[in-house]
Amino acid sequence: MRFPLPESLARLNGVADWLQSRWRRMTGYPASRRRRALGTPPRAPWQPRPIRTSLLYIAFASILLGGWWYYSLQANQIDAARIPGDPRAELEITKMRLDTIRNTLTVAAGLGGAAALILSFRRQQHEEYHSTQQRITELRIQAVAQLGSENATVRIGGLHNLERLGEQHDELRQIVLDEICSYLRLPYTPSKRGVREEDSAAQSLAVSELRANRAEREVRLIAQEILLRHLNAAAAPRRYWSHSRLNLRNAFLDGMDFRGCRLHSADFSSATFSGLTSFSGTRFEGSATFDRAAFEGVVNFIRADFGEGVSFATATFGVFANFEHASFNLKAYFISTAFKGAASFREARFIDGSAFLHARFEAFAEFDGADFDDHASFTGSTFGANSSFSAARFRGFADFELARFEGPAFFSNVVFGERAGFTGATFRVWSEPGELLDGWTMVPTLDDAHRWQLVPDDAVPQGPSLGPVGRGDEAEDEKASSTGGLGDRSSPT
Incomplete structure (x- = not known):
């Protein structure tokens, strides 16, 4: 029996779920590990957004304005503490001005270093994303090329490679299903049931043709198994592909x-x-x-x-x-x-x-x-x-x-x-x-x-x-x- 949660706890749970979703989106949490309702269409894959040049100008101008504001604020405070006619006070004021300039340059340099670090991190994200996408494209092209092989074993390997791509990248599942369905749509004429190789001559069938037909049937059965494995919501809900x-x-x-x-x-x-x-x-x-x-x-x-x-x-x-x-x-x-x-x-x-x-x-x-x-x-x-x-x-x-x-x-x-x-x-x-x-x-x-x-x-x-x-x-x-x-x-x- 389930007891209803108090309203305060329910609100806290809602806030926690929202924060968790935002954190996953900000950190690029893998989409394949997100929990989704059955049948929900997959979201677009996460990809880093490009930084506009205008944002760089705005950041540079903000550093300059921030440094100038900080120096002006410190300089006004130093001028307010000046004692006319006291040479020691003038010496201290000069030292304070130099310290202010040094602190301002240090803060500006720190902000500039942080900005450079952010740019380097985003550049690395872009490179990793594009390399991953290029690798996915190469694997998909390779798997599709395997489906066109004359060797039945190679075709079976291509089907399993496509299935692995769909399991690792849910945004590719519709494409993988389309590829498998297109393979099943290829022309195919099954051989007669019960025909043996020694009787193939009497049936006007070559032994090689009969073996190739049987091998093709096995490949198509595996393609059907892959479809059923990821379309059966009752038997395996977690493996279901929307x-x-x-x-x-x-x-x-x-x-x-x-x-x-x-x-x-x-x-x-x-x-x-x-x-x-x-x-x-x-x-x-x-x-x-x-x-x-x-x-x-x-x-x-x-x-x-x-x-x-x-x-x-x-x-x-x-x-x-x-x-x-x-x-x-x-x-x-x-x-x-x-x-x-x-x-x-x-x-x-x-x-x-x-x-x-x-x-x-x-x-x-x-x-x-x-x-x-x-x-x-x-x-x-x-x-x-x-x-x-x-x-x-x-x-x-x-x-x-x-x-x-x-x-x-x-x-x-x-x-x-x-x-x-x-x-x-x-x-x-x-x-x-x-x-x-x-x-x-x-x-x-x-x-x-x-x-x-x-x-x-x-x-x-x-x-x-x-x-x-x-x-x-x-x-x-x-x-x-x-x-x-x-x-x-x-x-x-």
Whole structure:
């Protein structure tokens, strides 16, 4: 249990902290050792300020004026002590005047020596600063040159040299991250898994090419490890590197694990994610972009927090996309996104609207318990297999216009706060009557006898060939079956 400090002690602590910060700034305390809040952008590196020539003139004039003032003050006091007609007093006054002149020159010389010492110290600071900066530049150029080597070991050494620069100079961390990301953005084609060197001839691959590809994969894995080591705020808060951007456009990422990371303005446009990819618990600060990204394996966004909007436009999820309990604080765009495997948005929260325009769910799509606080659009989306919106909450307008449900659709216990639109939405297979929406009725489409659509109960046509499906007693079902085959609850096909 923590007890509150008295007001006087709290003020003293505040004054002590201020004095400590001022002392560190005046003495050039290394910026890498300062304690900062997590995520605070690094300050500019300390550097000595140049002394203006005008300040030197002012200092020289101040020494002269100070010496003249001191001599004048002593001379006036000596003249006031003069005794007219006393030769001994005149001799003493002369000695006092000489002592005054000597003291004045001594003080002026001392002030001049102090000024020269200050200038020498500042000159030394400038020389040390420039030599340090020159050394940092040389090390960075050397590390970047190592990344271009044909030897994989040399490239690994270059990556570690860049990491060491970032650890020692926090003002260089963004530059180091940019360099590592640029290396991962280089063109790379992975070799086929399971290909052995003795089988490379049969696969039309040279042994040297296969070995070089595997060595390059190891280098890229180490580059990914360096990124994860300094972007994971949960595992290692003290080693976290604050940054303003993370550019991984067109990068090939193999088994990337961003669990617990904090990513600011992350750009994964056209990136390829191979193997198991995890963004579980990842916090995205700033916008996040995954446009045209390809997820070849399983990807987890469980409890991910998208702070300022995210876009998965035309992205492709190959196996399984898991967005359970994810939080979308601003707009979430899944425009023309392809989910070739199962997709789960169970209990995800969309705070500022979502757009699943023309998205394709080729396997099971789950939105059970999802919370849509604003407009939710599934216009033109295709659900190829089972789709479930059970217990989902739509507080804004839910738009399913022109959506196509090729498999059973479940809307049990769904809540619509404003209204829902199913204009042009069609169903090939529907669920049991208890799973249908309250207030809606399934009727056949006019252009395709094998497809069905939802219409409000008050808008159901009363003609015998357009009777409701799955509602009423058996006699009505038989009548519908005799008129248009509407009594069969299985798939028309």
